[in-house]
Amino acid sequence: MDLFYLYLSGLIVGGIAVGASLFGGDGDGVGDGLQALAVLRLRLFFFFAFFFGLAGMLGSLLMDPSAALFTALGSGVVCAFVGDWMLGRLSGSSADSSLAGDDLIGLEAEVTVPIASGSTGKISATVQGRTIELLARRANAQDPLNPGDKVLVLEIDDGVAVVDSS
Numbered sequence: 001m002d003l004f005y006l007y008l009s010g011l012i013v014g015g016i017a018v019g020a021s022l023f024g025g026d027g028d029g030v031g032d033g034l035q036a037l038a039v040l041r042l043r044l045f046f047f048f049a050f051f052f053g054l055a056g057m058l059g060s061l062l063m064d065p066s067a068a069l070f071t072a073l074g075s076g077v078v079c080a081f082v083g084d085w086m087l088g089r090l091s092g093s094s095a096d097s098s099l100a101g102d103d104l105i106g107l108e109a110e111v112t113v114p115i116a117s118g119s120t121g122k123i124s125a126t127v128q129g130r131t132i133e134l135l136a137r138r139a140n141a142q143d144p145l146n147p148g149d150k151v152l153v154l155e156i157d158d159g160v161a162v163v164d165s166s
Helices: 004-022 042-062 065-092
Strands: 108-113 121-127 130-138 150-157 160-165
Touching: 004 042, 004 065, 042 065, 108 130, 121 150, 130 150
Parallel strands: 130 160
Antiparallel strands: 108 121, 108 150, 121 130, 150 160
């Protein structure tokens, strides 16, 4: 019994679906609206097909047909569950690199545009490896701050840093 075409079909169909899920799709979109397929994760099937085909093709070159078939089945099942689990974990995680006002309080910065009493200037600081610029005003009406002066951010008020000399 020659299983070459079965392995090749699994490799091609599964490879296309797995590739699509790695480059933007989630591999589950085809059966989302069908109740019968809601229990069966389509991504599992595609991972199984790809790794079944891959292991079967390689196994048919290196071992007898029955051993290749069992190797392909085992590889398909294991890789389907591991791949589905990994993609599920990756899609559930998120990274947020946005800055919140709390990230800026207590930050030491440098004045880049003079801050005169009662007016707004600009400061520059490095936060989370990025250099940012913010509008800034003095916390109290003392002498003006000049470019190069070091300041401490006390609070953020309507997007403007309230600073004082450090």
